Amino acid sequence: xxxKDDNKINDIYAATLKLVKASGxxxxxxxxxxxxxxxxxxxxxxxxxNKDELIIRLFDVCVKNSASNxxxxxxxxxxxxxxxxxIWSNILQHRLSRFPESIFIEQCFHSPxxxxxTKITLKKMFDPLLELLNxxxxxxxxxxxxxxxxxxxxxxxxxxxxxxxxxxxKKLSVELMDQNFQMCWDGIKA
Amino acid sequence: xxxKDDNKINDIYAATLKLVKASGxxxxxxxxxxxxxxxxxxxxxxxxxNKDELIIRLFDVCVKNSASNxxxxxxxxxxxxxxxxxIWSNILQHRLSRFPESIFIEQCFHSPxxxxxTKITLKKMFDPLLELLNxxxxxxxxxxxxxxxxxxxxxxxxxxxxxxxxxxxKKLSVELMDQNFQMCWDGIKA
Amino acid sequence: xxxKDDNKINDIYAATLKLVKASGxxxxxxxxxxxxxxxxxxxxxxxxxNKDELIIRLFDVCVKNSASNxxxxxxxxxxxxxxxxxIWSNILQHRLSRFPESIFIEQCFHSPxxxxxTKITLKKMFDPLLELLNxxxxxxxxxxxxxxxxxxxxxxxxxxxxxxxxxxxKKLSVELMDQNFQMCWDGIKA
Amino acid sequence: xxxKDDNKINDIYAATLKLVKASGxxxxxxxxxxxxxxxxxxxxxxxxxNKDELIIRLFDVCVKNSASNxxxxxxxxxxxxxxxxxIWSNILQHRLSRFPESIFIEQCFHSPxxxxxTKITLKKMFDPLLELLNxxxxxxxxxxxxxxxxxxxxxxxxxxxxxxxxxxxKKLSVELMDQNFQMCWDGIKA
DNA sequence: GATGAATGAGCCTTCATTCAT
DNA sequence: TATGAATGAAGGCTCATTCAT
Numbered sequence: 001x002x003x004k005d006d007n008k009i010n011d012i013y014a015a016t017l018k019l020v021k022a023s024g025x026x027x028x029x030x031x032x033x034x035x036x037x038x039x040x041x042x043x044x045x046x047x048x049x050n051k052d053e054l055i056i057r058l059f060d061v062c063v064k065n066s067a068s069n070x071x072x073x074x075x076x077x078x079x080x081x082x083x084x085x086x087i088w089s090n091i092l093q094h095r096l097s098r099f100p101e102s103i104f105i106e107q108c109f110h111s112p113x114x115x116x117x118t119k120i121t122l123k124k125m126f127d128p129l130l131e132l133l134n135x136x137x138x139x140x141x142x143x144x145x146x147x148x149x150x151x152x153x154x155x156x157x158x159x160x161x162x163x164x165x166x167x168x169x170k171k172l173s174v175e176l177m178d179q180n181f182q183m184c185w186d187g188i189k190a
Numbered sequence: 191x192x193x194k195d196d197n198k199i200n201d202i203y204a205a206t207l208k209l210v211k212a213s214g215x216x217x218x219x220x221x222x223x224x225x226x227x228x229x230x231x232x233x234x235x236x237x238x239x240n241k242d243e244l245i246i247r248l249f250d251v252c253v254k255n256s257a258s259n260x261x262x263x264x265x266x267x268x269x270x271x272x273x274x275x276x277i278w279s280n281i282l283q284h285r286l287s288r289f290p291e292s293i294f295i296e297q298c299f300h301s302p303x304x305x306x307x308t309k310i311t312l313k314k315m316f317d318p319l320l321e322l323l324n325x326x327x328x329x330x331x332x333x334x335x336x337x338x339x340x341x342x343x344x345x346x347x348x349x350x351x352x353x354x355x356x357x358x359x360k361k362l363s364v365e366l367m368d369q370n371f372q373m374c375w376d377g378i379k380a
Numbered sequence: 381x382x383x384k385d386d387n388k389i390n391d392i393y394a395a396t397l398k399l400v401k402a403s404g405x406x407x408x409x410x411x412x413x414x415x416x417x418x419x420x421x422x423x424x425x426x427x428x429x430n431k432d433e434l435i436i437r438l439f440d441v442c443v444k445n446s447a448s449n450x451x452x453x454x455x456x457x458x459x460x461x462x463x464x465x466x467i468w469s470n471i472l473q474h475r476l477s478r479f480p481e482s483i484f485i486e487q488c489f490h491s492p493x494x495x496x497x498t499k500i501t502l503k504k505m506f507d508p509l510l511e512l513l514n515x516x517x518x519x520x521x522x523x524x525x526x527x528x529x530x531x532x533x534x535x536x537x538x539x540x541x542x543x544x545x546x547x548x549x550k551k552l553s554v555e556l557m558d559q560n561f562q563m564c565w566d567g568i569k570a
Numbered sequence: 571x572x573x574k575d576d577n578k579i580n581d582i583y584a585a586t587l588k589l590v591k592a593s594g595x596x597x598x599x600x601x602x603x604x605x606x607x608x609x610x611x612x613x614x615x616x617x618x619x620n621k622d623e624l625i626i627r628l629f630d631v632c633v634k635n636s637a638s639n640x641x642x643x644x645x646x647x648x649x650x651x652x653x654x655x656x657i658w659s660n661i662l663q664h665r666l667s668r669f670p671e672s673i674f675i676e677q678c679f680h681s682p683x684x685x686x687x688t689k690i691t692l693k694k695m696f697d698p699l700l701e702l703l704n705x706x707x708x709x710x711x712x713x714x715x716x717x718x719x720x721x722x723x724x725x726x727x728x729x730x731x732x733x734x735x736x737x738x739x740k741k742l743s744v745e746l747m748d749q750n751f752q753m754c755w756d757g758i759k760a
Numbered sequence: 761g762a763t764g765a766a767t768g769a770g771c772c773t774t775c776a777t778t779c780a781t
Numbered sequence: 782t783a784t785g786a787a788t789g790a791a792g793g794c795t796c797a798t799t800c801a802t
Contacts, residue, residue, distance in 0.1 A: 001800090002765040002766065002801055003765075003801095020300065022300075023302045024215055024216070025214055025216040026216035026301055026302075028216075029791085030793060039766080039767090040768055042767055042796080043766055043767070045793095046764095051792095051793065107214060107300065110211060110213065110214040110297065111213055111214040111217065112216075112217055143369070143373065145373070148360075149373075153373045153374075155350055156346040156347040157347055157377075158346070160342045160346025160350075161342055161343075164338070170338075176339065179335045184377060186379070187377030188373060219774080220775070220776055224785095230783060231775095232779085232782095232783070232785065233782080233784070235776090235777070240776075240777075381779090381781050381784040382787065383781080383785095383786075384785090401680065403681055403682045404595060405596040406677075408596075409770085410771075410772060411770090419787080421772085421788085421789070422788055422790095423788070425772095425774080430773075431771095431773090487680065489737075491594040492594075492597055503738075523752075525749045528734070528740075529731070529746065530753075532727075533727050533731075533753045533754075535730055536728070536729055536731065537722075537726040537730075537757075540726025540730075541719070541723075547679075547689070548693075556716075556719065559715045559716075559719065560719060560723065563719075563720075563758060564723075569756070575761090599795080600796070600798080601795090601797085602796095609762080609763085610764055611763085611796095611798085612763055612765095613761080621796095762802100763802085764800100765801090765802105766799080766800080766801095767798085768796100769797095770794100772792105772794080772795095773791100773792085775789100775792095776788100776791105777787100777789100778786105778788075779784105780784100780785105780786090
C-alpha cells in the first residue's frame with residue numbers, strides 16, 4: 001500500500017501559492033493546482049475535503065509560519081531598539097522570501113474563503129510586537145501614540161517595501177535596508 | 191433610439207467594486223454584477239465587450255480617479271511641507287473614501303486581467319509626487335535617499351492606515367491624522 | 381427575450397422517464413437527459429435547481445398524474461362492482477400506458493432522492509379506493525379482510541400484469557383483461 | 571499463500587444488498603461496498619473483475635437462491651392444492667426474509683448491468699410452478715386461463731404483500747397469511 | 761492475498777457569452 | 782437598447798480501477 005505523504009501536502013501548498021502569485025485567487029483551479037503539484041486531480045481530494053479546505057488550511061499554515069518567523073532571534077530581554085530592529089528585519093525578510101504567501105493572505109482577506117473569526121486570529125499574531133511597542137512607550141523611547149497606530153505605521157512601511165522590491169524587481173542592499181529602517185525608526189522614535 | 195446611459199455604466203462599476211470588496215475578484219460573475227447593478231446580464235454586453243473589458247476599463251477609471259484626487263488643491267508653488275501634507279492627506283482621504291477601489295486595484299495586480307504595461311502606467315500616476323520629493327531633497331528638507339524608497343515609505347504608511355481603519359472599523363480623528371502624518375514626516379525629514 | 385417554455389419541462393420529464401426505463405435511475409446523467417430532451421445541459425438548471433429537484437418534481441408529477449387517472453369515470457354513486465371494475469381498469473390502463481412512470485416511482489423508492497414523508501403522501505393516493513373497499517365490506521359483497529390487504533391483493537395483481545405485458549411483450553386482449561379481472565374479483569368477493 | 575475466502579465474498583454480497591436496499595443501485599459505489607463489507611477497495615478486485623461482475627454474479631446468486639427456496643418441501647407427488655400452497659408460502663417467505671434481494675433483482679432489471687439473456691434465465695426459474703399450474707388445469711381444479719397469467723396473478727399478489735409488509739412495517743400473522751392465500755386461491759380456482 | 765493511496769475519466773454544476781424577443 | 786432564457790465549455794468533485802507496498 002502506498003503511504004500518505006506529507007511532502008505531497010507541501011507540494012500542493014507550494015503549487016497553490018505559485019498560482020496565486022501568478023494569477024490571483026481567481027485564477028486557481030483544482031486542475032491547475034494538481035498539475036503544478038505533479039499529482040492527479042483526485043489526489044487533492046485525498047488530502048483536502050474540497051477547494052475551500054485547501055485554501056483555509058494553507059491560509060492557516062501561512063499565518064503560523066509568519067508568526068514563527070517574525071520573532072526569530074528576538075528576546076524580550078533585548079534592549080528596545082535591538083529587539084525592534086530584529087523584528088523589523090524579520091518581518092521584512094519574511095515578506096521578501098515568502099512573498100507569494102503575503103499575496104495569498106491578502107487575497108484571502110477579500111474572498112468568501114476566510115471568515116471573520118479567522119481574521120481576528122490573524123491580528124493576534126502581532127501581540128508580542130505590541131508588547132514591545134508598549135514597553136518602548138513606557139521607556140519613553142518612542143512616541144506616545146496608540147500602539148495600534150505605531151504598529152500600523154511600522155507594518156505599512158515594511159509591506160510596501162516588500163511589494164515594490166518584488167513588483168519593480170529591485171535589490172535591497174544592506175545600505176537600503178538601513179535607510180528604510182532609519183525612516184521607520186525616525187518616524188516612531190520619541 | 192435610446193442612448194447608451196452613462197449612469198448605467200457607473201451602476202455597473204459600483205456593483206463590481208462592491209462585489210470585489212465582499213468576495214474578491216474570484217467572487218465576481220457577470221450574473222452577479224448584473225443583478226447587483228439592477229440590469230439584465232445581456233445589458234452588460236451592450237456596454238462592455240466582455241468581462242475582461244469591464245475589469246480593465248474599471249481598473250482604468252479607478253487609476254485615473256486616484257490620480258486626479260491625489261493632487262487636488264496641490265500646487266507646485268506650495269512650500270514643500272505644505273504640498274507634501276496636502277498630497278499625503280489627499281491620498282489617505284482617497285483610500286478611505288474609496289476603499290473598494292483600492293482593493294480592486296490590488297486584486298487586479300495579481301490577476302490575468304492586467305498586463306505588465308498597465309502596471310507601468312500605474313506607476314506614472316505618482317510622478318508629480320516624485321517631483322515634489324526630489325525638490326524636497328534639493329532643498330535639503332528630507333533625507334537623501336533614493337526617491338523611489340521615500341515614496342515607498344510614504345505610501346506604505348498611508349495604505350496600512352487606510353486598511354486598518356476599514357478592517358478594524360476605526361475612526362480617524364484629526365488628532366490621529368496629525369499623529370500619523372507626524373510619523374511619516376519624522377521618517378522622511380532630513 | 382426568450383420566454384420560459386413549459387413544454388420544455390415536459391420534454392425534460394419525458395427524456396428522464398425514457399432513460400430510467402432504459403437503464404434505471406443509476407443510468408441517468410444530466411448530460412444524457414439534456415441530450416435526450418434536445419436542450420443544453422445548462423438549460424436543465426434554468427428549470428431545476430439541481431438533479432435532485434428534477435427527480436423529486438418528476439416523482440411528484442407522476443404521483444399526481446396517477447391519482448387523477450385512477451379515479452377517472454368513477455363515481456361513488458356507482459354500484460360497487462361497477463366502481464371497482466372502473467378503478468381496476470383505470471389502474472391497469474395507467475400502468476400500461478405510462479409504464480416508465482411506474483418504474484421511475486419504484487426506483488425512486490429505493491434511492492436517496494425520496495424521503496419518508498413523500499412515501500406517505502404516495503400512500504394517500506389510494507384513499508378513495510380504500511373507501512370503496514370499505515363500502516364493499518359493509519355491503520357484504522367482498523371478504524371481511526383488513527382493507528389494507530384487500531387493496532394489496534388488487535394492486536399486486538395489476539402491477540404484475542402490467543410488468544409482464546411490458547417485459548415479455550404480451551398483448552392484452554379484451555378477453556385476457558376479463559380473465560384477469562375475474563381472478564381479482566373471485567379473490568376478493570365474499 | 572492465503573486462499574480466497576468465501577466468507578469474504580458473502581460479506582461483499584451482503585454489503586451490496588444492504589446498500590441497494592438503502593439507496594438503490596444508483597447509490598452503490600465500490601468504495602461504499604468495501605467499507606460496508608469491512609475490506610479494502612482493492613480487495614473487491616481480487617474477488618471480482620469489476621463492478622459489473624460483482625453485480626451480475628450477485629444477481630445470479632440471488633436468482634439461484636430464490637429457485638432453491640421456492641420449491642423446498644415441494645414434491646410433484648403432492649396433491650395439487652398442497653403443492654400450490656407450499657410453493658405460495660415458500661415464495662412469500664423468501665420474499666420476506668430476503669427482501670433486499672428482491673429489490674436488487676428488480677433494480678437490476680432496469681439497469682445496464684443485466685442483459686436480455688439473463689432476464690430469460692430468470693423466467694425459467696418458475697418452470698416447476700408452471701408445470702404444477704398446468705397440472706391443476708388438467709385436473710380442472712383451477713381456471714382455464716393461459717398459465718402465464720395464472721402465474722402472473724399468483725406472483726403479483728405475493729410480491730405486493732411482501733413489499734407492503736416491509737414498507738409499512740406490518741406483521742403477517744398466521745391468520746393474515748391464510749386470508750391472503752385464500753384470496754389467491756379463490757382467484758385461480760375453477 | 762490485502763491494503764488504501766493514487767489516478768483520471770466522467771458527472772454535476774456554474775458562468776461567460778449569445779440571441780430571440 | 783434591454784431582457785433573460787439558452788448555450789456549452791470548463792471547473793469542482795466522485796468513483797471505478799490500478800498499483801506500490
